[in-house]
Amino acid sequence: MLQEEQEKVIKPIMEILAGVPTVVFGYFALNWITPNIVQRFIPGSGVFNAISAGIAVGIMIIPTIASISDDALNAVPKSLRMGSLALGSTRRITALKIMLPAALSGIIASFILGFSRAIGETMIVTIAGGQYPELNLDPRKAMYTITSSIVNVSLGDTPHGTTAYNALFALGITLFIMTFVLNIFSDYIARKYRKEYEQ
Secondary structure, three states: OHHHHHHHHHHHHHHHHHOOOHHHHHHHHHHHHHHHHHHHHOOOOOOOOHHHHHHHHHHHHHHHHHHHHHHHHHOOOHHHHHHHHHOOOOHHHHHHHHHHHHOHHHHHHHHHHHHHHHHOOOHHHHHOOOOOOOOOOOOOOOOOOHHHHHHHHOOOOOOOOOHHHHHHHHHHHHHHHHHHHHHHHHHHHHHHHOOOOOO
């Protein structure tokens, strides 16, 4: 009963968070995460830094991963769970030894899809991470990602045939290839670990 009530509350919250525009997460990272968390606990952090952008991207992809993982766990036949509990297993053992292996393909796929979404994220890293075009491995400093460079270069007046114009397509194709490879890998993992049960 308590589990059903928690699911009725948590699931809609996750769905709402999944629908929040990423620009909102970007301003949240810039105006709240950076001054209240990053700059307070990590000295030397700038206003624009990779840490706050990473935290905001992590918060953004949690609802996606949680929602898909929940769907994968709910797709496991109830008879497996009931059978495990009937044999004397605790709820924890049932969750870890029965439910998790049965839903493993969907859970792994959710993590890979969440990672793919994080790779293609634009507004959070543009707003919170800054657009400082310098190769820097210090996460306390501003960063320059592929997506933010696309935003920076494509201001609507890039002349056709120029180096900047061609660079936009090169960056876009690079992002497409990265996410395409991750999606193929996700599909491979899902097929490899998929288990089919009779209802």
